[in-house]
Each structure stands twice: as structure tokens, then as C-alpha cells.
Amino acid sequence: MERLIGSGEGPHIVNIYGPPGVGKSALALHVAHRLKTTFHSVQLYADLGAYNAEVPTATQILQRFVADLDPSTINVPVGTRELPQRYRSLLAWQSSLILLDDARTTEQVADLVPGNTKSLVLVTSRVPLAAIAGVSLHHLDLMGPDESLSLLTAAAGRHWAAQDVDDVRTLVGQCGRLPLALRIAGAILKKKSHWSPGRLVEKLSDERTRLAELAEGHLDVHSSFEISYCTLTDDESRAFRVLSLLPLNRFEVRHAAIFLQISENRAERLLEALVDAQLVEANDEARYRYHDLLKLFARERCEKSGDDPNGALAARFLSIFTSDFLESYRESLLTSHWSEGWAEGLIRDDLLISTPDALYVPPRLASINSGLNCADWQNAVTVSPRLLAVGGPGAGKTVLADRICYEVARDGRLFDAAFNVPLRLRANRHQSLDRLINDSVRLRHTLDMLPETLELLLHRRRTLIVFDGLDEVTVTERDQAREDIIEFSRMHPDVRVVVTSRPGVPTQKFDESGFAQYRIEPFSAVDVRAYIDKWVAATGALRYGEEPLRAKVTAPDTAQWLSTPLLVAQLVSLYGRFGRLPDGPFDLYEGTYSLLFERREIYRGIRRSGVDPNTLGGLMCALAYEFVIRPAGTGDMPSDEFRRAVRRALRSHTSRTMEDRGSAEELFALLATSEFPVHPTSESAGEAEPWWTLVRDPFGQYLAARAIASDSGADTAFTSQVVKAVRATGFVEGAAYVAALLKNRRPDASRELATAVRTALGKEKELPVRECMEQILRTLG
Structure with missing residues (x-):
């Protein structure tokens, strides 16, 4: 209260101003009741708003105040000229509080301010009354979400059931957190005690009738707005109506000038007049916006006035701010070199494949949720506006994302624009998805897209967004990325959204948010x-x-x-x-390892964890080795043992500092939520502490072989490591892979390994192990 009043000698004059329905009078009355013991001698109140369509003058209010202060003047009226002096004389030594509600002009208030130092004058108004000498201005903003919920709850006199909470929050949003609208909604629910909040939400869902529904008794949002609207000049009222059609949530002077087809200077004057009238909001960045309910009111008025019956203004504005960009974007898509995913681009040193159709084989998408198959992405996004496309390494997810953009640019029958947005570009930057879309366009096509252009594309054009590679986001950021994509989809209901990922990324929240899952089928x-x-x-x-x-x-x-x-x-x-x-699987595994952890991942800038892809590959090999040397028959690892294995792998492949920063837990989480050769067992899915396994095919042995080969220096007894793995798990294919991996560095590796295995065979008593050793000897020749 002291901050509101200020310090020093009075009279203290506080002007609480704000848009219609924001609760100025309620706040002023609350403050007055709190301060009545401080200003105990006199309390006066006057409503300066219209009564029977007439606004009271300062003289009329003074006559009433003087009569209240000195009843003897009722029979002996004071002359008009003497009223201000008589009023101030009566309050000269009094500790007085005067509340002047809904003032329209400075002239109404000026003569009602006492001349002493012991008074407080609270003035509420829709426009700031800055011309009053010594006034302190306080703008009243909308309530926050929690405050709005509390007001609605108090006005309704209800305790909400658990199943009603979401509807109540929706109701707060429909009321735009405007206190007057919340009081009306609460009063309706109090009167209609048999109504659920959901029923009122349904009645308010039609924006064309929402204002009419927000009326109860003497409370009426529409009438409250009408009072402010009637104070505008003809030019101001037309600007207020027409700019509500502008297809931007926030706009600048230049946007208003283009939309109204006037100069920027004139547009700025009109906008500032609307801001002064509290009918349009402005922020420090010189951007303007309508309150949601005021926009509905303005559009209703616009329709009645017939300002833009055919929508020509909005269509012209949309064309100006999107057509040039879309033309440049389409040209870039249709003429640029095709995705890096196909054949690495080069066929011969002198031949570059750049025609998109030259090597493209369309993928088949199979619906995981319904079991239905779609021949192409067009059918999939038509059936499922929200789509999660899952495919393993090399399945063509990024190529599909690029192809969608290309085909939209080539044939715009389904969409006006499609954007491939690599989620890996967001790593450690935490920018909004809108900003990420802009960044991807600039990086991939060297085009700058204005924020208003993107907003128009998301709200007014047929647009599709592909958020590519959720699995390529670091594991610590993956949950936030998923939440942001879901929120983006909610905020832009008309935009088609496709997300691509490898299997293993949790999908429950996508399922709950209406995303259909599709699998990219393997090549036939x-x-x-x-x-x-x-x-x-x-x-x-x-x-x-x-x-x-x-x-x-x-x-x-x-x-x-x-x-x-x-x-x-x-x-x-x-x-x-x-x-x-x-020649066989070994060549395949060499290429697969490169795809997973080397050239391609590094080229694309993917970091799924705090370590680079190359180091991640080394860690994977070290973990594979931990599996193949476990005692025979022990099978999969429990989580506590696996965590220890992760820490050992980190110590051997990264710095101690990285381990201390929690990289072990990050790597543990990454492996739990991505498709890698080391992963949780399917039988333990959903358990708090899953068991861990190594991929069952020989690729797991190849990874362990790489760990052995990478550790083998000139004096390293790699043969003992192989023999240890053979005694534990057989390791037949792995032993041959070790020899192949060491062939260039140690030409005699096969002979050394054969000698070691033959020696071990002579000491081995277990028949299954002996059989494995004999098979290795045959393989090594």
C-alpha cells in the first residue's frame, strides 16, 4: 500500500487505469477499505461514469460532496464559483480519502483534489489521466493464470472435482483472464449449479457468440467494451475494427500501415490513440496486440460496419508477406543438391547426382497403432495430422523429411510449404521451435524468413513441419524437446506435424497427444x-x-x-x-559401425550425449566387451552391474572430469531410450531398474572385437583377451573379427591368435568351450 501511495507530503493522487473489465474499481475499493483507518476523518466516493447516458460534471460532484461535508448548505446552496474553495476549506484539516471511480477526463477530477497534505485521492479510469498535477499512474494488468483460477473459483462458489480441472483452466483461457469475464462465468456456474464447467466451456467455444454468452445480470462484457469504443473518433474506431482482422497475434506499425493502406506516421498516431484508450496493448518493443475478447468485439463491429466484406485486406496482406518468400523457398528446394543420405552424392569423381528422382525409392509407412498400411507419406499425413515416423539407422528418415519438402515445393496441391527442421540444430541452445524453424531455413537455404512470415504460414497457410531426428537430441534434452513439439502442435492445430526418430525413444506422451505412430518399413x-x-x-x-x-x-x-x-x-x-x-558380414559390420559412430554422424553434426559420436562408438565397444567376458550362462546384466560397466568404460575412453560431471548417468539414460546394440531387455520394459543386454546377432561380437583390437599395442597380449571371451561366451565370430581388424597393424595376428587358442585348447576341459576353440582354429586356417 505504501508503494501505491508513495511518500512525502500530499495530497497523494493515484490513478489506477487499465482496459475495460480488468478490475480497476474492485482494486480501488479494496485499497480504500484497507486504508480507511489511516484516513479516518472523511471518506468520500463518487462514480464519474455515465448514468442514464450522462457523464456527471465536476460541479455536480462538488455540490454533493460539499452537502455531505456541511449539511447546512443543502438549504443554502453554494455558488458554482465558490464550490471548489468551499470544498477545500471543509477538508483543510481533515485526514481524507476520496475515491473517484471511472473518471473520463482530467477536468472531472482536477477540482475534486483537496489542497491539504493529509488526503489520498484514488482515481480509476480507462485512460491514463497524466495531466493531473502530481498524479501517480498505475496500470492494472490482467491477472495471472493462478489468480484467475482463484477468482473464478470464488465467484462460482465451488470446489472443482478432479475431472473438471482441465475444463476450468480452459474456461479461464476463454475469458482471457479478464476479471469481469471471470466474474460473469463464475456467476453463471453459481446460478446453474447443475452445469458442469465443461458445459459452459462448450457454450463459449464459438467465438462468434462468446461475448453474448458472457453476460449475467448487470454484468456484461460487451457493454463494458462499448463504453470505451464510443469514445473513439471515426478514424480511430475504423482502425480498431479493421486491424482486428490483421492475421498476426502481435504486429508493428509497418504491418498496420500496410493493412490499412495508409502512411506509417498516420498508422502510428491511430495505434497510440487506441493504446491510450486501452483498447490495444503495446510493449516496449513497439509491438501491438489485442486482448482476445476485445478482438472478438472489434471483429463483430467490423462485420456490422462492412469494412472488409470479402476478406480482401487479409488476402492482400497474406500475399505481401508470404508469396515472395515461398517463391524463393520453392526455387531453393527444387534446384539444390539432394539429401546427403543417398549414395553420398558421388557415383564417379566427375559425376554428381543432384536430380531428386534419380535414386529415390519411396518408403512404405506402416501404421503401428491401427495396423493400416499407407503407400506414401501423403496418405499418412492426410489420415494422421500428427505423425511419429520411426525407423532404424539408415532407414531413410532424413531423406523422407527432405523428400516431403521437395514434393510439396514441386506440387502444392496438399500444402503451401513444408519445412524439414533437424532437431540436432537445437543442441544446448534451447531456442523455441519457431526460432528453430527459422534457423533451419537460414542454414539449409540461406534464406531469411521474417517472424511475421512464419506466423502467417503457421496460421494462414497450409503448412507441414517435419521435426527430424528426435533420437539425435542429447538424452538430457530429449524430454523437453518432446514436450515442446507437443505444445507446438497444440498451439498450431492447423499445421501438420511429423516427427522422425529411431525406435527406443519413449512415445507414451506422443500417444496421449494424438500422434499416430508409423514404422518405416525395411527395403524389400x-x-x-x-x-x-x-x-x-x-x-x-x-x-x-x-x-x-x-x-x-x-x-x-x-x-x-x-x-x-x-x-x-x-x-x-x-x-x-x-x-x-x-565379402560378407564383416564388411557389413565395418560399414554399419561407420554409419553409427563415425563419418556420417560426425558430418551431420549429431551428438546424442555429452561425448562425440566417435567416442560414443568406443564406449559401445567397451560395453560389448564387458558382456562377452561375463561367465557363461549368466546372461543379461542387472542395472547396478551395468552402471559399474558404464563407469569403467568412461574411465578408459574419456577424462575423469567427464565422469565426475555425471556422464555415466547421461550415457545410461541415452542407452535406455535409444536404439543401440547395447540396450535394455524387452522383458524388463517398464521396470524401474531394467536388465541390460547386447544385441544377439554377431554385430555384438564385432563391437567387442573392436574393443580388443583398439587396446592392442605392440606388447599387448590381445590373445589372452580373446581366450577369456571364448571361455565365457564362445566368441567364435568375434575371434575372427579381431584377427581381421588387426590384419594391417599386426600381419601375424591370425597366427598369434591361433597359437594362443591352440594352447588354451590343450588345457580346456569344458566340451562346449573346446568346440568353440576348434571352430576358431578352422576359421583362422
Whole structure:
């Protein structure tokens, strides 16, 4: 209270001003009741608003005040000229509090201010009365969400059931947190005790009738707005009406000038007049906005006045702020080099594939939720406006994201624009998704998109956003990214949203928010043949001939693993350049490891944790080795043992500082929520402390072999590590991989390993282990 009144000698004059319905009178009355013991001698109140369509003059109020202070003047009226002097004389030595409610002008108030130092004058008004000498201005803002909820609860006189809480919060939003509207909504619910909050929410859901519904007894939002509207000049009232059609939530003077088709100077004068009238809000950045209910009121008035019957103003504005950008964006998409995901771009040193259709084989999307299959992304997004597309490494998720943008640019029948937004660009920056969309356009297409252009595209154009690579966000940021995507979808209900990710990322919140899940299906034999046909057509005759390539990709042992676009592209690229085809799984695992942890991940700037992809690969190999040396028959690891293994791997591959910063827990969380060769067992899904396993196919042994090979210096007894793994888990394929990995550095590795295994075989008594050792010896020759 002291801050509101101020210090020093009076009279203290406080002007509480704000938009209609914000609760100025209620606050002033509350303050007056709190201070009546401080200003105990005299308390006076006057309503300076219209009564029977007439606004009382200062003289009329003075006559009443003087009569209240000196009843003898009732029979002996004081002359008009003497009234101010008589009024001040009566209050000269009094400790007085005067509340002047709903003042319209400075002239109404000036003569009602006492001349002594012991008085407080509280003035409420819709516009700031800055011309009053010595006045202290206090703008009254809207209530916060929690305060609004409390007011609605008190006005309704109810205690909300758990199932009503969401509807009550929706009701607060429909009322725009405007106290008058909240009091009306509460009064309706108090009178209609048989109504649930949801029923009132339903009645207020139609914006065309919301203002009419927000009326109860003498309380009426529409009438409150009408009083302020009637004070505007013709030019101001037209600007107030027409600018409510402007398709931006916040706008600047230049936007208003373009929309009204007037100069910026004139537009600024009109806007500032509307701000003074508290019908439009302004912030320090010279951006303006309407309160939600005032915008509805203005649009209602605009429709009655026939200011823009055919929507020509909004259409013209939309064209000005989106058409040029969309034309440049489409040109960039249609002429740029195609995605890095296909064949690494190069077929020969002198030939660059840049035609989007040259090597593209459309993916098939299978619905996980309903079991329905969609032949293409167009059908999927038509059926499911919110879509989560899941695919393993190399399945073509980023290519699909790029392809969606390209096809929208080429054929705009479904959408006006589509944006591929790599979520990895957000790492450690925490910018909003709107900002991330802008950043991705600038980085990928060297185009600057104005904030108002993006807003118009999200609210007024047919737009699709692909948030690519949720799994590529660091594990510590993944939950926030998911929450932000869900909130973005809620804020932009007309925008189609697609999210891509590897399996393993928790999806429950997506499911609860209406996202349909689709799986990117593996390449079939038909897809592989189609890709090769496209390759041959794009390059002409392959220098090494087609038959060896076709024979390789159709062989049963190859078809088992050649299931993703990236693997097919790598195989064909390798053959196209060098005439060499993978000899078997070892070549496959070399390429797979590179995809997961080396060149491609580093090139794309992916960091799924606090360590870089290369280091992450080393950690994965170290963990794989921990699994293959566990005693035979012990199977999977419990969480406590696995945590210790993670810490040991970190100590051997990163600095002690990184471990102290909690990298062990971050890596533990990353492996729990992403598709990696080391992962929680499916049987323990949902448990508080899951068990952990290594991928069951030989790729797990290949990773362990890399850990052994990477540790083998000139004097390292790598053979003992292999023998240890053989005695624990067999490690037949892994032993051969160790020898292959060391072939260049240690030409005699196979011979050394064979000698060690033969020696161990002579001492081994367990028959299964002996059989594994014999098989290794046969493999090593």
C-alpha cells in the first residue's frame, strides 16, 4: 500500500487505469477499505461514469460532496464559483480519502483534489489521466493464470472435482483472464449449479457468440467494451475494427500501415490513440496486440460496419508477406543438391547426382497403432495430422523429411510449404521451435524468413513441419524437446506435424497427444532392384557390369542384411567406384559401425550425449566387451552391474572430469531410450531398474572385437583377451573379427591368435568351450 501511495507530503493522487473489465474499481475499493483507518476523518466516493447516458460534471460532484461535508448548505446552496474553495476549506484539516471511480477526463477530477497534505485521492479510469498535477499512474494488468483460477473459483462458489480441472483452466483461457469475464462465468456456474464447467466451456467455444454468452445480470462484457469504443473518433474506431482482422497475434506499425493502406506516421498516431484508450496493448518493443475478447468485439463491429466484406485486406496482406518468400523457398528446394543420405552424392569423381528422382525409392509407412498400411507419406499425413515416423539407422528418415519438402515445393496441391527442421540444430541452445524453424531455413537455404512470415504460414497457410531426428537430441534434452513439439502442435492445430526418430525413444506422451505412430518399413527385394535400376539409369553402363551386382544383392545371405536404403546405397556406391562388393558380414559390420559412430554422424553434426559420436562408438565397444567376458550362462546384466560397466568404460575412453560431471548417468539414460546394440531387455520394459543386454546377432561380437583390437599395442597380449571371451561366451565370430581388424597393424595376428587358442585348447576341459576353440582354429586356417 505504501508503494501505491508513495511518500512525502500530499495530497497523494493515484490513478489506477487499465482496459475495460480488468478490475480497476474492485482494486480501488479494496485499497480504500484497507486504508480507511489511516484516513479516518472523511471518506468520500463518487462514480464519474455515465448514468442514464450522462457523464456527471465536476460541479455536480462538488455540490454533493460539499452537502455531505456541511449539511447546512443543502438549504443554502453554494455558488458554482465558490464550490471548489468551499470544498477545500471543509477538508483543510481533515485526514481524507476520496475515491473517484471511472473518471473520463482530467477536468472531472482536477477540482475534486483537496489542497491539504493529509488526503489520498484514488482515481480509476480507462485512460491514463497524466495531466493531473502530481498524479501517480498505475496500470492494472490482467491477472495471472493462478489468480484467475482463484477468482473464478470464488465467484462460482465451488470446489472443482478432479475431472473438471482441465475444463476450468480452459474456461479461464476463454475469458482471457479478464476479471469481469471471470466474474460473469463464475456467476453463471453459481446460478446453474447443475452445469458442469465443461458445459459452459462448450457454450463459449464459438467465438462468434462468446461475448453474448458472457453476460449475467448487470454484468456484461460487451457493454463494458462499448463504453470505451464510443469514445473513439471515426478514424480511430475504423482502425480498431479493421486491424482486428490483421492475421498476426502481435504486429508493428509497418504491418498496420500496410493493412490499412495508409502512411506509417498516420498508422502510428491511430495505434497510440487506441493504446491510450486501452483498447490495444503495446510493449516496449513497439509491438501491438489485442486482448482476445476485445478482438472478438472489434471483429463483430467490423462485420456490422462492412469494412472488409470479402476478406480482401487479409488476402492482400497474406500475399505481401508470404508469396515472395515461398517463391524463393520453392526455387531453393527444387534446384539444390539432394539429401546427403543417398549414395553420398558421388557415383564417379566427375559425376554428381543432384536430380531428386534419380535414386529415390519411396518408403512404405506402416501404421503401428491401427495396423493400416499407407503407400506414401501423403496418405499418412492426410489420415494422421500428427505423425511419429520411426525407423532404424539408415532407414531413410532424413531423406523422407527432405523428400516431403521437395514434393510439396514441386506440387502444392496438399500444402503451401513444408519445412524439414533437424532437431540436432537445437543442441544446448534451447531456442523455441519457431526460432528453430527459422534457423533451419537460414542454414539449409540461406534464406531469411521474417517472424511475421512464419506466423502467417503457421496460421494462414497450409503448412507441414517435419521435426527430424528426435533420437539425435542429447538424452538430457530429449524430454523437453518432446514436450515442446507437443505444445507446438497444440498451439498450431492447423499445421501438420511429423516427427522422425529411431525406435527406443519413449512415445507414451506422443500417444496421449494424438500422434499416430508409423514404422518405416525395411527395403524389400523389389525396392533393392528398383534402386539398382535407378542407379544404372542415372550412371549409364556401370564400368564393372551389372550382373555381379544383381547377383550379389539377390543372393539369400545378402538379402538378409541388405534392408535399408543407406546400406543399399553404400553397396552400390562401393561397386560403382571400385568394382568391389562386400565379402560378407564383416564388411557389413565395418560399414554399419561407420554409419553409427563415425563419418556420417560426425558430418551431420549429431551428438546424442555429452561425448562425440566417435567416442560414443568406443564406449559401445567397451560395453560389448564387458558382456562377452561375463561367465557363461549368466546372461543379461542387472542395472547396478551395468552402471559399474558404464563407469569403467568412461574411465578408459574419456577424462575423469567427464565422469565426475555425471556422464555415466547421461550415457545410461541415452542407452535406455535409444536404439543401440547395447540396450535394455524387452522383458524388463517398464521396470524401474531394467536388465541390460547386447544385441544377439554377431554385430555384438564385432563391437567387442573392436574393443580388443583398439587396446592392442605392440606388447599387448590381445590373445589372452580373446581366450577369456571364448571361455565365457564362445566368441567364435568375434575371434575372427579381431584377427581381421588387426590384419594391417599386426600381419601375424591370425597366427598369434591361433597359437594362443591352440594352447588354451590343450588345457580346456569344458566340451562346449573346446568346440568353440576348434571352430576358431578352422576359421583362422
